[in-house]
Amino acid sequence: xxxxxxxxxxxxxxxxxxxxxxxxxxxxxxxxxxxxxxxxxxxxxxxxxxxxxxxxxxxxxxxxxxxxxxxxxxxxxxxxxxxxxxxxxxxxxxxxxxxxxxxxxxxxxxxxxxxxxxxxxxxxxxxxxxxxxxxxxxxxxxxxxxxxxxxxxxxxxxxxxxxxxxxxxxxxxxxxxxxxxxxxxxxxxxxxxxxxxxxxxxxxxxxxxxxxxxxxxxxxxxxxxxxxxxxxxxxxxxxxxxxxxxxxxxxxxxxxxxxxxxxxxxxxxxxxxxxxxxxxxxxxxx
Amino acid sequence: xxxxxxxxxxxxxxxxxxxxxxxxxxxxxxxxxxxxxxxxxxxxxxxxxxxxxxxxxxxxxxxxxxxxxxxxxxxxxxxxxxxxxxxxxxxxxxxxxxxxxxxxxxxxxxxxxxxxxxxxxxxxxxxxxxxxxxxxxxxxxxxxxxxxxxxxxxxxxxxxxxxxxxxxxxxxxxxxxxxxxxxxxxxxxxxxxxxxxxxxxxxxxxxxxxxxxxxxxxxxxxxxxxxxxxxxxxxxxxxxxxxxxxxxxxxxxxxxxxxxxxxxxxxxxxxxxxxxxxxxxxxxxxxxxxxxxxxxxxxxxxxxxxxxxxxxxxxxxxxxxxxxxxxxxxxxx
Numbered sequence: 001x002x003x004x005x006x007x008x009x010x011x012x013x014x015x016x017x018x019x020x021x022x023x024x025x026x027x028x029x030x031x032x033x034x035x036x037x038x039x040x041x042x043x044x045x046x047x048x049x050x051x052x053x054x055x056x057x058x059x060x061x062x063x064x065x066x067x068x069x070x071x072x073x074x075x076x077x078x079x080x081x082x083x084x085x086x087x088x089x090x091x092x093x094x095x096x097x098x099x100x101x102x103x104x105x106x107x108x109x110x111x112x113x114x115x116x117x118x119x120x121x122x123x124x125x126x127x128x129x130x131x132x133x134x135x136x137x138x139x140x141x142x143x144x145x146x147x148x149x150x151x152x153x154x155x156x157x158x159x160x161x162x163x164x165x166x167x168x169x170x171x172x173x174x175x176x177x178x179x180x181x182x183x184x185x186x187x188x189x190x191x192x193x194x195x196x197x198x199x200x201x202x203x204x205x206x207x208x209x210x211x212x213x214x215x216x217x218x219x220x221x222x223x224x225x226x227x228x229x230x231x232x233x234x235x236x237x238x239x240x241x242x243x244x245x246x247x248x249x250x251x252x253x254x255x256x257x258x259x260x261x262x263x264x265x266x267x268x269x270x271x272x273x274x275x276x277x278x279x280x281x282x283x284x285x286x
Numbered sequence: 287x288x289x290x291x292x293x294x295x296x297x298x299x300x301x302x303x304x305x306x307x308x309x310x311x312x313x314x315x316x317x318x319x320x321x322x323x324x325x326x327x328x329x330x331x332x333x334x335x336x337x338x339x340x341x342x343x344x345x346x347x348x349x350x351x352x353x354x355x356x357x358x359x360x361x362x363x364x365x366x367x368x369x370x371x372x373x374x375x376x377x378x379x380x381x382x383x384x385x386x387x388x389x390x391x392x393x394x395x396x397x398x399x400x401x402x403x404x405x406x407x408x409x410x411x412x413x414x415x416x417x418x419x420x421x422x423x424x425x426x427x428x429x430x431x432x433x434x435x436x437x438x439x440x441x442x443x444x445x446x447x448x449x450x451x452x453x454x455x456x457x458x459x460x461x462x463x464x465x466x467x468x469x470x471x472x473x474x475x476x477x478x479x480x481x482x483x484x485x486x487x488x489x490x491x492x493x494x495x496x497x498x499x500x501x502x503x504x505x506x507x508x509x510x511x512x513x514x515x516x517x518x519x520x521x522x523x524x525x526x527x528x529x530x531x532x533x534x535x536x537x538x539x540x541x542x543x544x545x546x547x548x549x550x551x552x553x554x555x556x557x558x559x560x561x562x563x564x565x566x567x568x569x570x571x572x573x574x575x576x577x578x579x580x581x582x583x584x585x586x587x588x589x590x591x592x593x594x595x596x597x598x599x600x601x602x603x604x605x606x607x608x609x610x611x612x613x614x615x616x617x618x619x
Contacts, residue, residue: 032411083598089410090356091597094553097546098593105587217542221422224415261426265419272407272416 002133004254005247010139012246013146014208016239017201018219019226020153021194027170027232028187029085032092035099036198036223037216039069042103043199044211045111047118058121065203066196073195077188100216108213115212118203142204149197154235166190170233225264229271306482315561319467331459336571337466338527343551343563344470344477345520351557352481353513354493355405358414358545359421360521362401365540366424367394367522372441372535373434381447383530387469390526391519398518402511418542425540440536444529455531462531469527470564473520477560480516489513543586550589553596 022036043065050061084095120138127136157163169176169183177183202211209219222245230241245264252263322333342364349355370390373379380386404416428435435441448454453461480486491499492506500506529535538544547570555566577588 026411032414034414080594080598087597090350091601093356093358093414094549094593094601095597097549098590098595098597101546101586101590102594103590105584105590109584109587221415221418224411224418228412228415258430262423265423268415268419269404272404272412 003135004251006133006135006143007139008247008250009243010136010142010246011208011250012243013143013150014201014205015222015226015246016242017146017149018198018205019223019242020235020238021191021196021198022223023227023230023232023238024166024170024190024194025187026227028166028173028190031081031085032089032096033081034093034096034220035103035216036096036194037219038100038103039073039195040198040202040205040219041107041211041213041215042069042072042202043196044118044202044206044215045107045116046199047203047206048111048116048211051118052116058118058124061118062200062203066200069199069202070192070196074188074192076195077191081191082184100220103216104213111213113213115210116206117211118206120207138207142208145204146201149200150235150239157235162186162189222264225268229268302482302487306478312561315564316471319471323464323467327458327460330463332571332575334459334463334466334531335528336568337463337470338524338531339548339551339567339571340564341466341470341473341527342521342524343548343555343567344474344560345517345524345563346548346552347557347560347563348477348481348517348520349514350552351559351562352486352489352493353510355510355514356410356413357405357417358542358549359417359419360517360548361540361542361544362417362421362424363394363398363518363521364525364528364544365421365428366397367391367525368529368535368539369428369435369441369525370394370522371526371529372444375446375530376441376444383446383449383465387523387526387530391523394522394525395515395519397522399511399515401518402514405514406507406510418545421540421542421545425537428537428540438537440534440538441529442534444533444535446530446533455533459531466527466531469523473523474560474564477520481560485509485512547589550593550596553593553601556601 018040019036021039022033025031025033025036046068047058047061047065050056050064051058080095080099084092087095124138124141127134129135155163157166165176165181165186168179169181169186173183202215205211209215225245226238226241229245230238232238245267248267249264252259253261256263322329326333342360345363346357346360349357349360367390370393371386374386374389375381375383380389401416401420404420405413407416429437432438446455449461449465453465455461455465481489488499488504488509491502491504492509496506525539528539551566551570552563553566554569555562555564573588573592574585577585581588
């Protein structure tokens with residue numbers, strides 16, 4: 001029971017790491033970026049290449065799994081995404097689905113279509129018991145890393161100058177511009193960091209979620225649920241939504257394996273009927 | 287005062303009535319379709335598929351082009367109709383194909399009606415999530431209920447009775463093509479009636495500005511539910527046509543790729559003038575055939591590239607290029 005809770009929390013934390021960038025970009029630029037998962041996949045494959053093929057230690061590869069997608073995100077933002085900010089949602093959806101398809105096919109071409117795993121260091125394998133609760137070492141690492149990152153993000157967003165600029169831009173980008181905040185720069189940086197975090201999530205999650213070229217499509221619905229349920233106005237909303245989703249998904253798959261996949265959709269429908277604007281959002285989403 | 291209003295009303299009514307007239311280009315389009323029956327006898331199988339995809343795209347155009355609802359899971363209704371038609375035929379519940387087609391469309395409409403209440407809620411993002419979610423749930427159901435649907439192997443042993451008790455579906459696809467065109471034409475005429483009716487005009491108003499539409503006294507939610515249900519029925523009929531003409535039905539009919547391909551087709555042809563879906567389906571199939579000859583694998587990459595390029599170039603330009611048949615070139619949303 002507690003082990004399932006533990007696994008669910010680890011899973012939820014991963015989802016948060018993967019999806020938080022998406023919720024910020026949606027809130028900030030009203031940009032629906034369905035290709036967010038592609039950056040996560042990029043991070044995962046960076047880790048796979050560095051660890052499995054080049055023999056880098058796992059922990060040394062993680063910064064690269066953050067940096068490469070972040071740079072990729074910054075590049076894409078400046079070259080392609082900036083053209084679609086002010087287009088309609090339909091255009092954004094078409095554009096980002098196109099990117100997803102291209103990334104899926106390209107990764108399939110370069111890396112092959114089979115599922116891959118990152119080779120983990122010996123110290124992270126297996127599990128130990130604390131008062132009868134089986135705790136996987138690797139999952140503990142995920143919880144610690146993601147928990148720290150969530151705290152860091154929350155601190156960045158609420159306590160720093162950049163955070164207040166970001167929040168101002170999310171609340172009303174026109175007024176923020178009028179106050180002299182360089183919204184484009186704030187957005188480019190946020191997009192890059194969001195992509196990087198997704199990449200890190202992809203690398204950490206390769207072991208738990210599985211990594212193959214279909215990754216961005218498989219987890220698209222999870223990202224959408226996290227953002228739609230959690231709202232786009234804070235970090236805490238998506239965080240709680242991710243935890244809820246992770247715990248319910250793991251518990252559902254464990255207790256009712258035949259219905260496992262349907263549990264999250266049921267929750268989605270219930271939430272939508274109960275609170276159409278998301279569980280934790282302050283204001284109506286735009 | 288009353289006189290002025292009367293004149294104005296008549297003028298508006300005249301304008302709207304004229305707008306709904308059949309244009310020469312439209313008549314030429316349907317004549318060309320009929321001509322393809324006789325001129326391309328060897329290609330009837332693929333033409334039938336294009337007609338089915340065209341009908342499917344037409345159904346998406348009803349909700350996207352007219353009501354402005356973005357759907358990532360329109361394949362849900364297509365697949366539902368396809369499985370419904372397959373099961374009806376397999377278990378001998380409704381053997382006459384035309385009747386089975388109607389029943390499948392009705393079943394899909396019921397599903398569309400039920401899920402429309404979820405689609406109404408929230409923003410574009412929520413709609414994406416809901417439509418995608420509904421399609422995923424159905425696909426998972428079709429996969430799990432393998433005693434009913436055959437699971438991943440697909441629904442086998444479907445035997446389609448002769449059409450109207452007389453015309454059997456043959457290997458050359460002649461009957462299938464005539465059948466598809468006839469169904470497509472009838473449904474197209476109905477859709478045309480719908481979008482030029484006051485109901486259709488109110489949908490365009492809702493798409494333009496929900497708040498103003500509400501202020502004008504248009505019952506926004508009821509209209510959206512209605513059009514979503516109609517579109518679901520259309521998609522269900524398209525799916526049922528596919529099952530009936532191929533006597534097979536697999537999980538592929540519910541896949542996400544199908545919904546995404548559908549969006550691409552409609553965007554190639556242009557939204558909001560009904561012919562976009564038909565033209566787009568033909569163009570899509572043509573490109574698919576052509577690319578499959580060059581690179582059979584990695585078709586997905588080219589679909590993605592087309593989507594990206596179309597958006598970056600600007601859909602209006604593509605719409606204007608493809609939309610020479612539709613007299614009005616509207617700016618899409």
